[in-house]
Every structure is written in C-alpha cells, then in structure tokens.
Amino acid sequence: MMWINLIGLVVIGLIVWWFWLYQTKSTEVRDGSIEVRVKDGVYQPANITVPANESVQLMFYREDATPCAETLLIPELEISETLVLNKRVMVTIPPKKAGRYPFHCQMQMYRGTLVIK
Amino acid sequence: MNSKPDSAKAHGCCSGGDKTSTANEAVDTKTQTRQVSSDAGEIQLNIQGASCASCVTKIETALKQVAGVTSAEMNFAQRTVLINSNASPSELVRAVEEAGYNATLANADSDEAAIEEKEQADWAYYKKLMRHMVIALSLGVPLMIYGLVTGEMSVNTTTERIVWLIIGLMTLGVMVFSGRHFYVGAWNSFKNHSANMDTLIALGTGTAWLYSMTVVFFPGYVPEMARHVYFEATAMIIGLINLGLALEIKARGKTSEAIKRLIGLQAKTARVIRDGDDIDIPIEDVLLNDLIRVRPGERISVDGVVVEGQTSIDESMLTGEPMPIEKRKDDEVVAGTINKSGSIVFRAERVGKDTALAQIINMVKRAQNSKPPIGRLADVISAYFVPVVMIIAVMSALAWLNFGPAPEVAFAIVSATTVLIIACPCALGLATPMSVMVGVGKAAEAGVLIRNGEALQSASKITTMVLDKTGTITEGAPKVTDVVIASAHNQDDVLSLAASLESGSEHPLAMAIVESAKEQGVPIHSVTDFESIAGKGVAATLNSQRLLFGNEKLMKEKSIELHHYVDKAQRLAAEAKTPMYFAIDSKLVAVIAVADPIKSDSIDAINRLQHNGIRVVMLTGDNRMTAKAVARKAGIVDYVAEVMPEDKANKVLELQREGEIVGMTGDGINDAPALAHANVGFAIGTGTDVAIESADITLMRGSLHGLADAIAVSKATLRNIKQNLFGAFIYNVAGIPFAAGVFYPFLGLLLSPVIAGAAMAFSSLTVVTNANRLRLFKAKEH
Numbered sequence: 001m002m003w004i005n006l007i008g009l010v011v012i013g014l015i016v017w018w019f020w021l022y023q024t025k026s027t028e029v030r031d032g033s034i035e036v037r038v039k040d041g042v043y044q045p046a047n048i049t050v051p052a053n054e055s056v057q058l059m060f061y062r063e064d065a066t067p068c069a070e071t072l073l074i075p076e077l078e079i080s081e082t083l084v085l086n087k088r089v090m091v092t093i094p095p096k097k098a099g100r101y102p103f104h105c106q107m108q109m110y111r112g113t114l115v116i117k
Numbered sequence: 118m119n120s121k122p123d124s125a126k127a128h129g130c131c132s133g134g135d136k137t138s139t140a141n142e143a144v145d146t147k148t149q150t151r152q153v154s155s156d157a158g159e160i161q162l163n164i165q166g167a168s169c170a171s172c173v174t175k176i177e178t179a180l181k182q183v184a185g186v187t188s189a190e191m192n193f194a195q196r197t198v199l200i201n202s203n204a205s206p207s208e209l210v211r212a213v214e215e216a217g218y219n220a221t222l223a224n225a226d227s228d229e230a231a232i233e234e235k236e237q238a239d240w241a242y243y244k245k246l247m248r249h250m251v252i253a254l255s256l257g258v259p260l261m262i263y264g265l266v267t268g269e270m271s272v273n274t275t276t277e278r279i280v281w282l283i284i285g286l287m288t289l290g291v292m293v294f295s296g297r298h299f300y301v302g303a304w305n306s307f308k309n310h311s312a313n314m315d316t317l318i319a320l321g322t323g324t325a326w327l328y329s330m331t332v333v334f335f336p337g338y339v340p341e342m343a344r345h346v347y348f349e350a351t352a353m354i355i356g357l358i359n360l361g362l363a364l365e366i367k368a369r370g371k372t373s374e375a376i377k378r379l380i381g382l383q384a385k386t387a388r389v390i391r392d393g394d395d396i397d398i399p400i401e402d403v404l405l406n407d408l409i410r411v412r413p414g415e416r417i418s419v420d421g422v423v424v425e426g427q428t429s430i431d432e433s434m435l436t437g438e439p440m441p442i443e444k445r446k447d448d449e450v451v452a453g454t455i456n457k458s459g460s461i462v463f464r465a466e467r468v469g470k471d472t473a474l475a476q477i478i479n480m481v482k483r484a485q486n487s488k489p490p491i492g493r494l495a496d497v498i499s500a501y502f503v504p505v506v507m508i509i510a511v512m513s514a515l516a517w518l519n520f521g522p523a524p525e526v527a528f529a530i531v532s533a534t535t536v537l538i539i540a541c542p543c544a545l546g547l548a549t550p551m552s553v554m555v556g557v558g559k560a561a562e563a564g565v566l567i568r569n570g571e572a573l574q575s576a577s578k579i580t581t582m583v584l585d586k587t588g589t590i591t592e593g594a595p596k597v598t599d600v601v602i603a604s605a606h607n608q609d610d611v612l613s614l615a616a617s618l619e620s621g622s623e624h625p626l627a628m629a630i631v632e633s634a635k636e637q638g639v640p641i642h643s644v645t646d647f648e649s650i651a652g653k654g655v656a657a658t659l660n661s662q663r664l665l666f667g668n669e670k671l672m673k674e675k676s677i678e679l680h681h682y683v684d685k686a687q688r689l690a691a692e693a694k695t696p697m698y699f700a701i702d703s704k705l706v707a708v709i710a711v712a713d714p715i716k717s718d719s720i721d722a723i724n725r726l727q728h729n730g731i732r733v734v735m736l737t738g739d740n741r742m743t744a745k746a747v748a749r750k751a752g753i754v755d756y757v758a759e760v761m762p763e764d765k766a767n768k769v770l771e772l773q774r775e776g777e778i779v780g781m782t783g784d785g786i787n788d789a790p791a792l793a794h795a796n797v798g799f800a801i802g803t804g805t806d807v808a809i810e811s812a813d814i815t816l817m818r819g820s821l822h823g824l825a826d827a828i829a830v831s832k833a834t835l836r837n838i839k840q841n842l843f844g845a846f847i848y849n850v851a852g853i854p855f856a857a858g859v860f861y862p863f864l865g866l867l868l869s870p871v872i873a874g875a876a877m878a879f880s881s882l883t884v885v886t887n888a889n890r891l892r893l894f895k896a897k898e899h
Contacts, residue, residue: 001519008515012508024310032194038511041302046309060195065242066298067366068543070235071486071550075496078569080486084231085238087189087221088163088197107546108499109313 026115033057038069038083038110053095055074056105058114060089069110074103159211160200162220167196172218177210179216183208206401229380232373239366244364249295251486253356256291260349272332272344283344288326288348296322296355306467312503314543318358320507321537322351325870328530336650343524347870348535354538354874361878368885371892372551376485377559379478382453383433387418390462400468406789407465411456419452420467420474428459430655434566435474436818480566484557489570491838492549499546506540506853513857521858528858531870535856539847539873543881548841551888556834563896564817567826572813575797581777581822583791584725585767586737586744587625587713589782589801589819590723590751595625595635595713598694604706611707613639615699618657618664621647626695627655629711636796652761655699665700668740670759672698672705682708690742693750696872715751722821723752729825732777736760736768736791766789782824799824825898833894841884848880 027034036042036058050056051055062069062083072081072091076099083089093114101114164176173191176198180189185204191197198220200209264270272281292300299322302315320633326807329346372491386397390408400418403409408424411417417430429441432454441457445448450463453474469475488496491591510533517529553570560567567573587593600608607673616634619627620641634641644657644664653674654667665675669686677700679686686696686708694710723733735756744758757768769791772779781788781795792798792812800812801819816823854860856868 003455004518005515008511011511015504015507015511018310019312020308020501022310040298040305041313041315042305042309043313044305046311065238065245066362067239067242067369073486073488075488078487080483082231082482082486084234090197092159106550107314107543108496109315109542109546111309111311111313 024113026113029056030094033059035059035061035088036112038062038064040064041066041110043110043112047115048112049115049117050093052116056093058091058093060091062086062089068105068107071093071106072103072105074101074114076101079103146449154442158886160202160206162198162200162206162209162213164191164196164198164213164218164220164691167191167218174220175216176213177593179212180209183212185873205404207399207402210593229383229385232377232380236370239353239370243363245368246366250356250363253291253295253352253359256284257349257352257354257356257871258286261353264349270345270347270349272336272346273341278336281329281348284348285326285330285333285346288329288351290348291352291355292322292326295359299355299358303340312507314503314541316503317506317542318354320510321534322354324530324537325354325534326351340524340526343527347530350534350870350874353871357871357874357878359792361882364882365885368882368889369551371889372554372885373485374556375555375562376478376481379453379481379561380472380518382416382474384416384418384452388412403465403468405465405468408462409465410460411450412460413456413458415456417450417452417454417456417463420471420472421450421463421465423448423450423461423463426459426461428461429457429647431455431457435477438564438818438820477561477566480568481557481561484567484569484573485554487553487569487571488549488551489553489574489835489838491574491835491842492553492570494732495545495548495842499542502542502545506536509853509857510534510536519856523882528867531867532856534870535868536853536875537869538870539852539856539877541845541852541877541880544845544848544884545842547884547888548845548879549838551885552834552837552891555888555891556830556837556894559834559891559894560827560830563604563823563826563830565830566815566817567831568813568815572797573831573834575778576780576814576827577835578778579731579780579828581732581734581772581782582782583734583736583765583772583795584753584821585765585781585783585788585791586721586735586739587746590719590747590753591713591715592607592733593625593713595629595695595711597629597709598712599689599696599708599710601682601685601689601708601710602706603680603708604701604704606706609637609639611709612637613641613700614659614664614701615666615707615709617642617644617659618647618655618666620644621657622649622655625713626697626711630709652759652764662701663703665703666697666709668697668759675700675703677703677705679705680886686710687742690740691746693743693746695739695743715747716819716821719821720751722825725822725825725878726828727752727827731828734768734772736765738762762788763790766794767795780824780828782821799827822896829896830894833891837888837891841887844887845880845884848876852876 024047026047026049029048029050033056034048038060041064060072060083062085065085070083072083077093079091081089081091096116098117101116102111103114104111146852167176177189177191180186180198180200183204186200186202188201190199202209210220233539240465264427272278299315299318303319306313306316325347329348332344332346336344384400387400387403388395388410389403390395390410403419409418409421423444423446427445430850431441432451433439435451435453451474452472487572513536514529514533517532518525521528529591553573556573557567584590600611602608602611612634616631619630621644631641642659647657649655649861650671653671654665656663656665679698689696694712696708696710698705699707699709726733732755735748735753735755737758738760739758741758744756748756760768765788769779769781779795780797780799781791782799782801783792797814798812800815814827858867860866
C-alpha cells in the first residue's frame with residue numbers, strides 16, 4: 001500500500017510539474033509574421049515569442065471544426081477575432097512592451113501565450 | 118496599416134471613467150486587427166495553388182499589370198499577397214486566376230458568406246458528432262441495459278473473458294471512431310503542457326477501458342470482487358458527450374441571430390450609373406463617388422448623399438425609429454435602410470467596411486466577444502481547473518484504496534473515472550460569453566450599441582443617470598421665441614446684429630438666432646475680433662461697435678446694467694425659455710429668448726428610468742429659472758443649472774463620491790470629459806452616425822427610451838450570467854466531491870461514471886440554453 005500511495009504522490013507531483021512548473025519552449029517570430037494552426041484541440045505553436053516594440057502578424061489557420069476554436073481572445077490586448085474554418089485570419093499585434101500575453105478560446109480550452117521580449 | 122487613426126483617437130478621449138490608459142491603448146489595438154481589408158488602398162489576397170517559389174514572380178507580375186496597382190508583394194510562406202491599389206478586389210482576383218492560380222480576399226469575405234460558411238461547417242460538424250454519438254450509444258446502451266438487468270458485468274470464466282475481450286475491442290473501435298478527437302486533442306494539449314476538457318474525457322474513458330482490459334487479460338491480479346468491466350461506461354460517456362456537443366452547436370447557432378439579422382441588412386448589389394448606363398454590380402465593387410440609383414422598395418447599398426430625387430426612407434432596422442424619414446437632395450442615406458416611396462440617385466461617400474452598417478456589425482461582433490469583469494474569476498479558475506481535477510482524481514483513488522471497503526480497487530477506479538468525467542470546465546468557460554453574445558445582440562436589435570462587456574456590466578449597476586439638457590432631453594433645435602427691446606433699436610436691427618455676432622458660433626442657441634434672422638430676411642454681416650467666452654456667451658466687433666451676447670453672469674462681469682429686464686428675463690425663464698442678454702458698447706439692447714422643445718417621449722422615458730429606481734439628474738448651462746421650468750416639465754427633481762462644460766465632469770465625480778454609479782448621457786462632443794468620467798458614457802446618435810462610437814453605449818436614435826432599454830437589457834444579461842456562473846460553480850463544487858465518493862460513508866451513494874458523463878454533457882448545454890432565454894427579452898413597448 002505504501003508503494004501505491006507513493007506512486008500516487010509522485011503522479012500528483014508530475015501533474016504539478018508538467019502543467020504548471022515546466023518552462024515551455026517558445027517559437028520565435030521571424031520576418032514579422034507566423035502561422036498559427038488551430039488543429040486537434042491546440043494552437044500550434046502555442047507559445048510564441050515576438051520582439052518588443054515591433055508590430056507582428058499572427059496568421060491563424062483554423063482546421064478544427066469544434067465551435068470552441070471559433071473565437072480567439074487576447075484579453076490583455078483587447079483583441080477578439082472570429083476564426084473562420086479553413087480560412088487564414090490575420091491578427092496584427094501592435095508594438096508592445098515586454099510581457100506575457102495569454103491567448104485562448106472563449107472557454108480557455110485552447111490556450112497559448114504570446115511572449116513579448 | 119491603421120486606416121482609422123482619428124477614430125482611434127476619438128475612442129481614447131471619451132472612454133469610460135474607470136478605464137485606464139491600457140483601455141485606450143487597447144482600443145488602438147482593436148483598430149489594428151482585421152486590417153487586411155479592401156478599404157484602405159491595401160488589399161490582401163490568399164493564394165491557392167502556388168507550389169513553387171517561381172510562382173511568386175508570376176503572381177506579382179500578373180497583379181502589377183492591373184491598372185491602378187502600385188505594388189504587389191507576395192509572402193510565399195503564408196501564401197498571401199499584399200497589394201497597394203485602387204483597383205477593385207474582384208479585378209485583382211481575376212488577374213491571379215488568369216495567371217493560373219486561385220485567390221480569395223483575406224479576411225474580407227462578405228459577412229453573409231462567412232455566416233453561411235460557418236453554418237455549413239457547423240451543420241457538417243453537427244452531423245459528424247451525431248454519427249459518433251449513434252455508434253457509441255449503439256454499443257453503450259445495450260451493454261448498460263444488460264448490466265442493469267443482470268447485474269453481471271464481471272469476469273470469472275474463460276467464456277466471459279472471451280466475450281468481454283470482443284466487447285473490449287468493440288469499445289476500442291468506438292473510442293477510435295467516435296472519440297478520436299478527444300484523445301488526439303488530449304495528447305496534443307499534453308505535449309503543450311496544457312490540459313483541457315479533452316484531457317479529462319480521455320483520461321476518464323481511458324482509465325475505465327484500461328482497467329476493464331486488465332480485468333479481462335489478468336483477472337488473477339485483480340481481487341475477485343473487483344473483477345468488473347466498465348466498457349459500457351466508456352462507450353456511454355463518449356456517446357453522451359458527443360450528443361451534448363452536437364446539441365450545444367445547435368443552441369449556439371441561436372445565440373448569433375441578432376448579428377445575422379444585421380448582416381442580412383446588407384444589400385448584395387448596387388445599381389451604379391456609369392457612362393450614363395445603369396449597371397448592377399456587387400457592393401464590394403462600389404467605389405467612392407459612384408452615383409447609385411435606388412428605386413422604391415430597394416435597399417440602400419452604401420452610405421451616401423442624395424444628389425437627385427426625393428423619397429422617404431425606413432431606418433427602423435438600424436435606429437428602431439418606426440417613422441420613415443423624408444430625404445431630399447443633400448440629405449444622407451445609410452446602407453441597409455429601405456427606400457420607401459420615391460426614386461433617388463445618391464453619391465457613394467462611405468463604402469465597404471466604412472459604412473455605418475459595417476461599423477455597427479463590427480462593433481456588435483467585437484462587443485459580443487468581449488467579457489465583462491464578472492467573468493474574470495471563472496477565467497482564472499478555468500486556467501487551473503483541469504490539472505486540479507486530475508489531482509483530485511488521484512487523491513480520491515488513493516483515499517478509496519486506503520480507507521475504502523472491498524473491492525477497494527474497483528471503488529478507486531470508479532471514483533477516479535467519475536471525478537474526471539463529471540468535472541466540466543466548459544460550463545464555467547461558457548457561462549459568461551454566451552450570455553454576453555445574446556445580450557449585446559438583443560441590445561443592438563433595440564438600437565442600443567454596447568461597446569464591450571465592461572460597459573454592459575457597469576450599465577446594469579447604474580444608480581444615477583445624468584442627462585445633458587440640450588439635445589438630450591430637448592430636441593436640440595432651439596427657436597427664437599421672444600425679442601424684448603431695451604433700447605432705441607428696432608427688432609430687425611437687433612436680430613441682424615445679434616445674428617451677425619452669433620454667426621461665428623456653433624452653439625445651438627446661436628444657430629437659433631442665425632436661423633431666425635434668415636427667416637426674417639434681415640442681413641447678416643461679418644464681424645471681427647470674435648471671442649467665445651465658454652459657458653457664458655460671445656463677443657465681437659462690428660463697425661467699431663463691441664457686441665456682447667450672453668447670460669446674466671457675463672453681463673454682470675462686464676458691469677452692464679440690466680435694470681428691470683432681469684425680471685422680464687426671469688419671467689421668460691419660468692416659461693422654460695432661455696433668455697440671453699444682448700449689449701452693444703456695454704449698454705443693454707435687448708433680451709432675446711429661445712426655447713428648445715422637450716422631445717415628445719422624453720417625459721415618458723425619464724419616468725421609466727425613475728420608476729426603475731434610477732435617480733435622474735439634469736445638467737444645463739441655462740439659467741436657474743429655465744432649468745427649473747424644463748426640469749419640472751420633464752418630471753426631474755434634481756437639476757443643476759448654469760453648469761460650465763468642465764463642471765459637468767465635476768458633477769459626475771461629485772455624484773460618484775456620494776457612492777452613486779453614474780451614467781452620463783450627452784452629445785459626445787461638448788460632454789466628452791463628463792462622458793469619460795462617468796461609469797458609463799451614453800452617446801445619443803443622430804440617427805445613424807456611429808462616429809460617436811467613442812461612448813460606452815450608443816443610442817442609435819434620439820429617444821431617451823434607449824437609456825432605459827440599455828439598462829434593462831444589461832440587467833437581464835448580468836442576471837443571466839450570474840445564473841450561469843452560479844449553476845456552473847455549484848455543479849462542479851457539488852458534483853466533484855459527490856463523484857469522489859464523499860457522501861458514500863454517510864449515504865452509501867456513489868455516482869456512476871455514466872451518469873457523470875450525462876451530467877457533464879448536459880451541463881454546458883444547460884448554460885447555452887439558459888443564455889438563449891435572453892432572446893425572449895423584450896425592450897418595453899414605447
């Protein structure tokens with residue numbers, strides 16, 4: 001029983017580490033734009049690094065028919081955009097100071113982070 | 118890229134009181150999204166069929182050959198091309214097609230086509246989910262019935278092992294066919310170090326299936342009492358969740374009815390007069406200054422100015438104003454409205470995304486996607502929800518294994534699975550946006566444009582409504598009613614001189630005097646040294662005479678004797694007229710009174726606000742007597758007279774200090790500081806002028822009933838959000854412990870994973886359905 005409890009605690013530890021503590025890798029935007037695919041329940045890439053004080057364009061391409069994927073929100077930039085299925089939708093991020101700007105769908109099931117630095 | 122810097126500025130100057138500079142910055146960002154449109158000389162096309170880098174040159178060259186194209190740059194990686202041009206988008210698309218590729222206008226599909234595509238996509242997805250549901254339930258339901266009837270879902274004999282193995286593989290088939298999207302989504306999220314609803318479903322059903330297969334393959338390793346299989350749970354959960362998602366799509370479709378109605382107002386074609394001929398062209402191809410002919414019964418295609426003909430136009434669909442409006446030469450016409458009686462020709466002044474209708478649609482869409490602050494807590498919870506539920510599931514399994522009755526393993530598996538399945542982050546996530554979507558749409562139907570979720574929430578809490586008098590309570594078109602001569606001048610001379618002085622001012626009172634002079638046919642001269650004394654009056658020089666026109670305060674400041682004319686002025690004021698003094702070379706010449714009639718339904722609307730427990734305060738620059746008379750007529754007890762423009766903002770702040778949540782209604786220009794300080798700034802539209810988008814809430818028609826409607830719809834929406842949030846919180850807060858088996862020691866109750874699956878599937882459906890109830894909301898008839 002002790003082993004089972006220990007395994008259980010390790011699993012809890014792994015959940016905390018994997019979902020909250022792990023520093024995810026971020027994709028850097030080159031040439032001022034990047035394509036973000038919305039497919040199979042996730043944004044790909046979900047973590048995007050963009051240079052500070054420069055305008056960049058995120059080209060969202062939604063291939064996922066789930067209605068949740070339809071709305072893209074970047075609350076801190078007050079951006080909300082409707083992603084049309086199988087169409088590219090361009091979202092222009094204005095020049096911003098360094099910081100982390102999460103983006104997600106309405107229900108926060110699709111999640112990503114825009115890291116400006 | 119930003120084609121509307123001025124509008125962005127306008128946002129900034131008048132944003133709501135509790136917003137910070139971030140809000141202003143954010144408004145700028147709003148104008149920067151969706152900039153790849155066809156209205157700023159810059160057009161972006163999506164290219165299909167370009168497979169090699171050499172295509173780039175071919176496409177660019179083809180585009181550059183189109184007349185009016187100054188540059189064309191293709192981004193091969195994105196398969197997009199950015200064109201600087203004044204050619205119509207369809208010409209550009211044709212050029213690309215002639216070069217052998219396909220092209221579509223990026224982000225600039227007609228809204229109607231986009232809605233149609235969305236509906237088709239939703240319908241296809243709905244059918245797919247229903248198919249998945251049927252497959253899953255056709256295995257799950259018989260299995261569940263078998264289990265309920267026989268009570269036997271255990272593995273004891275070799276025959277049972279073989280039968281359950283076959284059923285296990287069939288369940289795997291259901292998981293692959295009907296539940297593939299959950300597992301793929303869960304795996305992708307996992308790789309991204311995030312977790313979502315898919316994670317919970319995949320873990321829940323996966324655990325049940327894996328445990329059951331362990332029982333089938335290695336029964337010896339599982340205590341005899343725990344040799345149960347849960348294939349029916351796996352299949353049922355997948356089936357029910359697919360059903361829930363399908364029904365949710367249906368219900369969601371209804372939440373966007375209002376925007377569909379607005380989009381439906383857009384005409385598809387326009388009859389343009391080119392080279393003397395009338396030709397029908399798609400509205401996307403209408404250019405500025407095109408002359409457009411509209412016959413009776415037809416819809417106005419773009420915004421413009423009538424150049425020929427006379428008609429009456431039904432603007433009710435945009436403003437809620439039921440009476441058709443007469444239009445003749447030089448009057449504005451607005452896209453989406455319907456020409457009733459005559460035939461007209463108008464000149465296109467705003468096309469594409471610049472038309473009032475397009476801006477309204479854009480604004481409503483934007484507002485529908487924004488969240489009021491009340492939803493923020495749910496967002497924070499959603500962000501941590503899934504991993505927390507996973508931890509609870511592990512803890513619950515451990516608790517059963519340590520302290521549970523036999524068979525501990527079975528109890529542990531059932532409780533962990535049920536916890537994973539019952540938890541529904543979707544209901545929490547949907548609670549706010551669904552209601553906002555319906556509420557903002559409902560408001561738009563009543564001619565009330567709400568800028569964002571924050572404005573919606575603040576409007577629901579308003580305790581005091583501050584109304585500017587002129588143009589808000591009254592018509593805003595005052596007329597001269599009395600000219601009391603106080604010197605040797607005759608009436609025509611006085612009117613001529615006063616009108617000459619006032620011709621430099623844009624104040625409504627000044628305009629009334631100029632208008633009256635024109636009507637009387639008296640001359641209006643040019644003046645020099647014009648000076649506007651804010652909130653008091655004006656002065657100027659004419660033929661070496663210094664003319665002064667203004668209120669009592671101004672006359673006193675300039676030490677002008679008013680004698681008994683003060684009494685006369687007071688008498689006029691008591692009749693709700695605005696008396697003003699006119700002096701020449703520091704000597705009083707006349708008292709001129711103008712009156713601005715109260716709008717026909719203002720009294721009713723103010724009464725409605727007061728009846729709903731809202732304190733109404735009137736602010737006016739008028740003297741005390743006039744203010745009192747107007748307030749009395751309008752049924753207002755609180756009024757502040759002789760208010761300078763900057764004092765309006767102070768009054769708002771003073772009310773806020775008293776603890777009031779203040780709504781301020783004004784014309785959006787003179788009242789900008791007060792609108793900005795108020796908790797909610799309301800702008801009254803002059804019919805269809807959406808330039809006053811600066812306010813938190815814009816009333817599309819002049820009636821003050823719009824205020825009561827806006828507050829009523831905001832209250833109804835907030836109530837709906839609270840119900841949804843409460844329901845979603847309670848569901849999870851009660852459901853998760855129940856699923857974990859907290860009540861088992863006391864009541865002997867443990868939830869079945871199948872019931873949990875049904876509850877989870879229908880919890881988000883309930884939220885959407887409840888939001889849809891808002892569609893029944895009706896602004897009070899008036």
